[in-house]
Amino acid sequence: MLKSLMYKEWLKVRWSYIGLVLLNMIVVINICISLFNAFKFYEANQVYDGVLSWGYVFYIDLMYIPLATGILLGVVQFFPEINSSRLKLTLHLPIKEIKSLLTIQWYGLSLLMIIFLADAVVISVMTFAYFPSEVVSSFLILSLPWFLAGLTAYIFIALVSIEPAWSRRIMLAVVGVGFVNLLFSNIISMGVETLFSKSYLYFIVITLILTLIILLSGYNYKKGIR
Amino acid sequence: MMNIKSVKIILTASIIFILSIYLPDIFWSTFRFRVERPMVSYSPVINDFLFQYSGKSNAGIKDRKGKTYTREEYEAVMPQFNFAQLMFAGKMPDSVNGIAVDVPLMKKNLFQSRFEPSTIDGFNYMMYPLIESQSGRVNLEYPNEFFIIKDKMEIIDSRTNKVNRDMTEAFTNVLKQHGFVFPAKKTFGNPTTRKAFDEGYFVIDNNDQFFHIKRVKGKPYCKKIDLPAGVNVVHFNVHEIVLKEFYGIFVAENNGLYLLTYDDYKVIKLAIEEYDYRTSSIRILGDLFNRTVSINNENKYSVFVLDREYKLKDMYKGQVLGKEESAQGKISAYLFPFSLSIVSSKSMFVNFFLKVLDLRFLIVNMILLSGLIVFFFIRKIPLDKNIFPLLLVCITGIYGLISVLVIRDFNSSNNFKLGK
Numbered sequence: 075m076l077k078s079l080m081y082k083e084w085l086k087v088r089w090s091y092i093g094l095v096l097l098n099m100i101v102v103i104n105i106c107i108s109l110f111n112a113f114k115f116y117e118a119n120q121v122y123d124g125v126l127s128w129g130y131v132f133y134i135d136l137m138y139i140p141l142a143t144g145i146l147l148g149v150v151q152f153f154p155e156i157n158s159s160r161l162k163l164t165l166h167l168p169i170k171e172i173k174s175l176l177t178i179q180w181y182g183l184s185l186l187m188i189i190f191l192a193d194a195v196v197i198s199v200m201t202f203a204y205f206p207s208e209v210v211s212s213f214l215i216l217s218l219p220w221f222l223a224g225l226t227a228y229i230f231i232a233l234v235s236i237e238p239a240w241s242r243r244i245m246l247a248v249v250g251v252g253f254v255n256l257l258f259s260n261i262i263s264m265g266v267e268t269l270f271s272k273s274y275l276y277f278i279v280i281t282l283i284l285t286l287i288i289l290l291s292g293y294n295y296k297k298g299i300r
Numbered sequence: 301m302m303n304i305k306s307v308k309i310i311l312t313a314s315i316i317f318i319l320s321i322y323l324p325d326i327f328w329s330t331f332r333f334r335v336e337r338p339m340v341s342y343s344p345v346i347n348d349f350l351f352q353y354s355g356k357s358n359a360g361i362k363d364r365k366g367k368t369y370t371r372e373e374y375e376a377v378m379p380q381f382n383f384a385q386l387m388f389a390g391k392m393p394d395s396v397n398g399i400a401v402d403v404p405l406m407k408k409n410l411f412q413s414r415f416e417p418s419t420i421d422g423f424n425y426m427m428y429p430l431i432e433s434q435s436g437r438v439n440l441e442y443p444n445e446f447f448i449i450k451d452k453m454e455i456i457d458s459r460t461n462k463v464n465r466d467m468t469e470a471f472t473n474v475l476k477q478h479g480f481v482f483p484a485k486k487t488f489g490n491p492t493t494r495k496a497f498d499e500g501y502f503v504i505d506n507n508d509q510f511f512h513i514k515r516v517k518g519k520p521y522c523k524k525i526d527l528p529a530g531v532n533v534v535h536f537n538v539h540e541i542v543l544k545e546f547y548g549i550f551v552a553e554n555n556g557l558y559l560l561t562y563d564d565y566k567v568i569k570l571a572i573e574e575y576d577y578r579t580s581s582i583r584i585l586g587d588l589f590n591r592t593v594s595i596n597n598e599n600k601y602s603v604f605v606l607d608r609e610y611k612l613k614d615m616y617k618g619q620v621l622g623k624e625e626s627a628q629g630k631i632s633a634y635l636f637p638f639s640l641s642i643v644s645s646k647s648m649f650v651n652f653f654l655k656v657l658d659l660r661f662l663i664v665n666m667i668l669l670s671g672l673i674v675f676f677f678i679r680k681i682p683l684d685k686n687i688f689p690l691l692l693v694c695i696t697g698i699y700g701l702i703s704v705l706v707i708r709d710f711n712s713s714n715n716f717k718l719g720k
Contacts, residue, residue: 118444253318
């Protein structure tokens with residue numbers, strides 16, 4: 075039953091998902107080409123100087139891409155459910171609601187994580203070709219909150235869609251924007267000012283905890299609490 | 301069904317978490333408060349402090365007794381900074397208090413050094429260009445080699461992204477001979493060629509020993525610096541300036557401020573007080589006559605004037621209206637039981653900075669609590685079945701009230717969920 079539920083989700087999102095994969099790949103390839111060109115047109119030590127001493131973040135274009143990916147997948151996956159009240163049918167399947175809701179959510183989260191992992195791996199491999207491993211780990215530390223922002227946005231899009239009462243929808247949207255905004259705290263104006271290297275574990279745990287709230291929204295939806 | 305109550309608690313906690321970050325933030329950006337701290341400088345002409353206020357209401361320059369100075373008067377008694385303007389206006393003195401002066405001399409002796417908590421609790425790659433300090437060229441040249449001190453002093457060629465084995469071995473061996481314990485904890489230096497000359501880097505090793513490392517004609521130079529007992533370097537500002545009086549200035553774990561003299565590596569302690577490297581910011585201004593150290597704390601500031609022999613000459617301690625004593629600060633102390641922030645001006649790292657001032661917030665919490673009780677009475681919601689929201693408002697005040705009101709999930713007497 076869970077397998078067919080996942081297959082149903084895949085049928086729903088597949089074209090959009092392929093589109094999102096392409097979007098991510100275009101941005102990542104663009105980052106790779108820019109770095110390749112930097113090394114082609116400047117001396118290697120000039121590029122190193124920029125990256126090590128002057129805060130030249132060559133992968134900055136990636137910043138909002140995971141966020142956009144998370145929002146779009148959330149919209150594609152959950153809006154049709156609500157518009158045609160299809161979720162009602164899902165919740166009446168002979169599986170526990172917890173299981174079906176969490177399956178749908180984690181299916182989407184896994185799809186996102188596959189894209190994000192691909193982004194991170196491609197950029198890391200390319201960075202490692204040009205720079206020592208310290209620069210790779212700093213890329214991972216810097217971009218991790220951006221990826222978490224994508225997951226958080228997805229979680230809250232799902233919540234806002236499923237929640238039946240408008241007042242609570244607005245509240246969830248505000249809280250969601252709040253959480254996502256926190257994850258971009260490392261960007262102040264142009265440069266990278268602060269880093270998550272001491273606190274990223276907390277943010278991973280917070281994101282995991284947030285995935286549970288869908289149970290409450292699902293409960294409200296089923297009971298029709300408005 | 302998984303315990304829906306516990307999910308509700310998670311949601312409530314998330315709302316309170318978000319509110320305690322953003323509500324104080326919105327409050328402080330609406331009712332902005334700036335600490336009006338004067339800039340204090342010491343005049344070698346009148347041997348006294350002058351205070352420059354930049355606030356909108358009381359802008360102006362005053363001395364200790366309150367006498368005001370015009371800009372021209374100020375410049376005339378501060379020739380050590382304003383020599384260019386004095387020269388331009390034809391008012392440059394030949395001597396100050398019997399010491400003959402000219403512009404190049406004053407320029408050579410002028411320097412500034414700053415320590416901020418956020419740069420001390422900051423991040424760097426620990427990877428720096430290994431600049432050649434005696435290339436035989438008039439200008440410094442940017443090298444192709446970069447180093448990082450891990451289990452050895454690894455030198456990487458940026459052209460190939462490969463380790464330069466010969467140089468790595470040479471530098472690592474010299475460091476080992478001097479008793480360096482790998483890896484390095486912190487590295488300080490100016491990774492640029494836009495400086496008068498190169499003195500390489502100052503490195504704290506894993507045993508808190510302090511080393512001077514540079515590249516001289518392609519060969520390693522290493523010197524272990526003898527620090528006084530109990531002095532552990534926290535942050536070092538390297539100054540490669542033509543004055544060549546010292547390598548730089550450092551802050552130590554014991555909140556002392558020290559100078560490391562040029563060539564003979566002597567450590568001079570500066571007589572300062574009221575400094576905590578985790579919270580205070582410090583500015584050292586050096587000129588031909590004095591060294592002026594200004595230390596800024598939350599609601600006070602102090603200025604110490606040292607002569608060229610680093611003897612304390614004069615000092616001034618002042619108070620300013622701090623953020624917490626301001627009207628806004630008092631209101632926020634009543635309004636917000638606590639405030640959470642994930643960024644801080646004292647650190648370059650994202651973390652959770654929780655701030656609880658005192659218990660003044662309990663007054664507002666009680667008012668909010670009675671408001672909620674009245675609300676319950678009007679809506680005929682039984683109090684005894686809704687202890688949790690009441691308790692929440694009692695402790696978390698405004699945050700709890702907002703979360704209770706937006707979730708709106710109260711138990712009524714006939715166990716029927718009340719909606720809108």
